[in-house]
Amino acid sequence: MNFLVLGQPYFLPFLNKVNKIFTVGFYDYNNIKLKKAVYKIDYILSLIDWKPDLIFLGDDSFPITYIGLEKVEIPTVWYAVDSHIHPWHLFYANIFDIVLFAQKQFLEVEFKYSYPNIKKWFPLYCNPEVHKKLNLRKEFDLCFVGTLNPKLNKPRVELMNKIKSKLENFYCGEGEFVEIFNKSLIVLNQSANNDINFRTFEAMACGSLLLNERIAGNGFNELFKENYHLICYEKGNVDEIVEKVKFYKKNLDKAREIAENGYKYVIENHSIKNRAEQFRNLIEFLNFPALVEKRIKNIKEINFHLKMAYLCASESYKFYPELSNLYQVLASEL
Numbered sequence: 001m002n003f004l005v006l007g008q009p010y011f012l013p014f015l016n017k018v019n020k021i022f023t024v025g026f027y028d029y030n031n032i033k034l035k036k037a038v039y040k041i042d043y044i045l046s047l048i049d050w051k052p053d054l055i056f057l058g059d060d061s062f063p064i065t066y067i068g069l070e071k072v073e074i075p076t077v078w079y080a081v082d083s084h085i086h087p088w089h090l091f092y093a094n095i096f097d098i099v100l101f102a103q104k105q106f107l108e109v110e111f112k113y114s115y116p117n118i119k120k121w122f123p124l125y126c127n128p129e130v131h132k133k134l135n136l137r138k139e140f141d142l143c144f145v146g147t148l149n150p151k152l153n154k155p156r157v158e159l160m161n162k163i164k165s166k167l168e169n170f171y172c173g174e175g176e177f178v179e180i181f182n183k184s185l186i187v188l189n190q191s192a193n194n195d196i197n198f199r200t201f202e203a204m205a206c207g208s209l210l211l212n213e214r215i216a217g218n219g220f221n222e223l224f225k226e227n228y229h230l231i232c233y234e235k236g237n238v239d240e241i242v243e244k245v246k247f248y249k250k251n252l253d254k255a256r257e258i259a260e261n262g263y264k265y266v267i268e269n270h271s272i273k274n275r276a277e278q279f280r281n282l283i284e285f286l287n288f289p290a291l292v293e294k295r296i297k298n299i300k301e302i303n304f305h306l307k308m309a310y311l312c313a314s315e316s317y318k319f320y321p322e323l324s325n326l327y328q329v330l331a332s333e334l
Contacts, residue, residue, distance in 0.1 A: 001018055002018075005022065006024055007062070007065075008058035009056070010272075012276070025060070032048075038066075053075070055076045057078045058081075063320075076097050076295075078099050079122065080092075080099055084195040087312055087316060098118040100122035103195050104121040105218040118286075123270065124201055124270075126205035126267070126270060126271055132207075133206060134178070138185045141184070142167060143186075144171070145176075159238065163238055178202075185249065186244075186248060194217075207260070209230070209256075209258055210259075214232040
């Protein structure tokens with residue numbers, strides 16, 4: 001199969017028996033790099049001289065970027081990663097033939113007007129070629145590496161500041177994390193909105209003990225066993241975080257045992273290669289012409305969902321008036 005990838009390819013490069021994976025997007029690694037804007041899918045297709053067997057939209061947490069995907073007579077797949085911070089995702093999920101939700105809770109939402117396309121839970125993962133043990137000396141009792149912008153996640157910044165006031169040997173920063181994770185006895189994870197993020201899998205793949213915010217539902221207990229693969233704390237509970245760091249610092253054998261359990265588990269079950277294999281198993285025997293025919297036949301119903309997605313996105317991005325107004329216009333045309 002020949003894949004046209006919009007956004008990030010995620011696990012697709014690890015698929016076997018794929019003739020071509022051609023990427024279009026805003027990154028230096030894309031085969032065609034675009035300026036950040038909104039594009040009609042017909043224009044994107046005009047940039048290539050071959051017809052894709054499948055269009056894969058890899059969610060990069062940008063606004064709605066490609067217009068007209070609901071009408072293309074090519075199978076479409078969307079990997080929706082950041083639905084926990086983008087309310088328009090639940091409407092937008094109805095314009096594709098297949099939607100893969102990284103967060104299970106969005107499969108569990110009772111959405112009255114949901115179009116019956118294929119929706120699957122597809123958790124995030126680690127890449128053992130990148131996220132791996134480096135066998136470095138433990139320099140930090142606890143670390144956190146991630147976005148520390150109070151405009152994006154104020155509770156996270158407040159939590160980190162409180163931890164700093166109570167724990168001396170705490171590394172907190174942004175940027176590259178594999179080495180820092182390896183240098184830390186415990187890696188702290190805080191979620192943006194009850195999500196199971198990449199950091200969950202990446203930290204365990206680096207071989208350190210993961211101290212994860214306790215997630216309510218969302219498939220967390222289906223994926224992980226607390227105090228076996230990882231340890232947990234109640235959201236925002238600084239005292240519990242400090243207490244567990246002190247406990248496992250005194251009980252290094254137990255810390256290493258849990259860390260090793262988590263490491264083996266994610267490497268064997270939640271790697272990028274695992275996800276690629278699961279994706280291939282999903283699409284291998286699907287009748288894509290029938291899925292496309294069904295979507296085109298039900299375009300009026302799908303346009304309703306798309307209109308709601310545009311209106312919701314218009315509200316979400318009202319701090320970008322030009323973009324917000326564009327979504328209002330697109331909604332009015334449906």
